[in-house]
Amino acid sequence: MPVDPVRLTADLIRCNSVTPAEGGALVLLERLLTEGGFTCTRVDRGGIANLFARWGARGANRSFGFNGHTDVVPVGDAAAWTHDPFGGEIVDGVLWGRGATDMKSGVAAFAAAALDFVRETPPDGAVILAITGDEEGDAEDGTTALLDWMAANGERMTHCLVGEPTCPNEMGEMMKIGRRGSMTCWFTAEGVQGHSAYPHRARNPMSALVKLLARLEEKPLDEGTAHFDASTLAITTIDCGNPATNVIPARGTATVNIRFNDAHSGASLTDWLAGHARAVEAETGVRITMRVQISGESFLTPPGPLSDLIARAVEAETGRRPELSTSGGTSDARFVKDHCPVVEFGLVGKTMHQVDERVEVAQIEQLKTIYSRILREYFA
Incomplete structure (x- = not known):
């Protein structure tokens, strides 16, 4: 049975994982991914929880990776929220809660896409998920800890997609090929x-x-x-x-x-x-x-096969060819770029870090289909 990314997002929102608390989010994902055949390892460092998950052989010729985070920023004035910030409520096709946009939805979408993909069409290669609990904080013991652990243990992603929100207003508008x-x-x-x-x-x-x-x-x-x-x-x-x-x-x-x-x-x-x-x-x-x-530091993944693959998948599912952008703040792609080529694509980010953070349910479902298409084409 396909993994429902909307239900998974709601379950993750109910985990109170304000940086640096793990809140149960990585425990939930580790259980789900292990049941789906992934080899999971907790890579905790400096009081920060991180999760590495791999399906397929270590050192495979091709390994496509996803990177994201389950930690969230504080809610601010909880009384100002229309719905419980950790309730994961769905009202009129909209999912409400802290992390709905940034970025529990992205993690849920790529985890669901990966689980369905390896079950339905086991690839000749590896699928890796590197998920941190320290992106919104100092980021000293998050994705860097995962990459350090991977280097020490012979694990490697050939290419990586970071699932941060990248679209200003409409799904498919923009992807990031670098950051200032x-x-x-x-x-x-x-x-x-x-x-x-x-x-x-x-x-x-x-x-x-x-x-x-x-x-x-x-x-x-x-x-x-x-x-x-x-x-x-x-x-x-x-x-x-x-x-x-x-x-x-x-x-x-x-x-x-x-x-x-x-x-x-x-x-x-x-x-x-x-x-x-x-x-x-x-x-x-x-x-x-x-x-x-x-x-x-600033970095750029020059336009080429990876950005072309992502853009084709986005256009096929949304009808929009995404702009290749380097705008916005920083993300953990700044660490991944030293490991392998990396791009970013995710949801519309208009409400991230705001009171009443929320996302349209249809966008989460669409994001899963985009990630699924990327996996199919990458391993075709």
Whole structure:
């Protein structure tokens, strides 16, 4: 009997798996996949639960992988929800709950497609599911832990599809063949405190920060590249915690976030930021230090056989040829790209992370048919 992806999504939503809690979601999937003939291994690390599942022989010539996550973001104000965020209720053809879009539906769709596929038409090769409980958090012990474990145990995906929501408004509109890099920089400026009536006796760290931030925003980082939009820099905080209006503070902080394309690397942008900080430091006499966190480098899976396969399947099931995009934030594809070619395709993502997150039941069913077609064509 075919696996119902809608029922499976609802069951997963009922698992309260707000990062880093497992909530029973991976236990449910492990039981279902084991019953379906998959060899399952829990790959837990750093208090994070992860699941590796393989049907077929280890080291097979061809192994198609799916990657996704069962952890979800917090619900916020539960009283603001129309339906219980962990109820998995279906009303008028719509499934409600945290994770309905991002991305328990995607996991359910590819798990259901894989289970039906290996039962009905056992392939000459392997089907791998790499499912993490740490995508919405720091992502240090999630997909990276799975990939580390795979490398240590001779497991490999030849190609991988990440089931994140990728479509802006309609099913089939868009797939991701890459992602921009992401980095955050925290600046700390150390000056000399003084009376605001006598600024010449102080050294104002806030003036130095304002000057630095103005320099960073003065010109665009670039105009975009062949497959990427222009890189962006956003000032996200500036503060000194000063309760007095007549005191120049001794210390101030500011934070910027950069989303960058393949014209840059995290290292090159770090050098660029440091250069501007040193210049402002020399001009103002205010000491500026910085701390950088690079969440992921930009990457691209060039258009080719994998993206063509996904696009054909999407078009066959939806009537739309998906746009090949690199827009949006980051995803775990940024880790998978070091293991094998990877693309992303999934649901319409309009309500992800929102109060009243929800998805049309028909979209989940359609997503399963797309994933099923991809498997059939890949192993044909």
